[in-house]
Amino acid sequence: MARDYKILGQVAPSATTMTEAYKVPAATKAIVSTIVIANHAASAGTFRLAARPNADSILQKHYLAYDIPIAANDSTTLTLGVTLDSAELIEVYCSSGDMSVNIFGSEIS
Numbered sequence: 001m002a003r004d005y006k007i008l009g010q011v012a013p014s015a016t017t018m019t020e021a022y023k024v025p026a027a028t029k030a031i032v033s034t035i036v037i038a039n040h041a042a043s044a045g046t047f048r049l050a051a052r053p054n055a056d057s058i059l060q061k062h063y064l065a066y067d068i069p070i071a072a073n074d075s076t077t078l079t080l081g082v083t084l085d086s087a088e089l090i091e092v093y094c095s096s097g098d099m100s101v102n103i104f105g106s107e108i109s
Contacts, residue, residue, distance in 0.1 A: 001108050008032060008103040009090065015097040018050075018058060022090040022103050032082040032090060032105040038075040041098035045070055048093040051082055058091065070099070 008030060009022030024030045037047050046069055052062040070076050084090070092101045 003106050003108050005106045006104075008105050008107070010100070010102050011092065012100045013092055013094050013097070016093065016095065018048075018091050018093045020089055021092045021101050023054070024084045024086050024088050025107070025109075026086055027109060028086055029108045030084045030088075030105055031108070032080055032084065032103055034104045035078045035080065035090075036075055036102045036104075037070060037078075037092070037094075038100045038102075039070045039072060039096070039098065040100065041072055041096050043072050043096075045095040045099060047076075047095070047099065047101075049078070050089075050091045050093075051084065052089055052091065054087040054089060062091075 011021045013019035046067045049065040050062040
């Protein structure tokens, strides 16, 4: 099996919109090691983070973090070790359009 360490996803979601940040490719598994959420705004905000199967609609059971505060012009780093199978997703929701999300880890094919 080949293991590729890489940036898995980078998004700047629109405000208050659940956004796909990373989807595991077909015939691949992934390990999400670190997620960094940066708030570029001059005011505080919040974020949500979910992991879910592609076939499921978002439900409470999918949330890894919910309405976590993030200070103005600050960032939060989450070290996780989340394992995902083919077609599973990481999604984010930010209270403002002034945030970015970077996901790091490895894909195994």
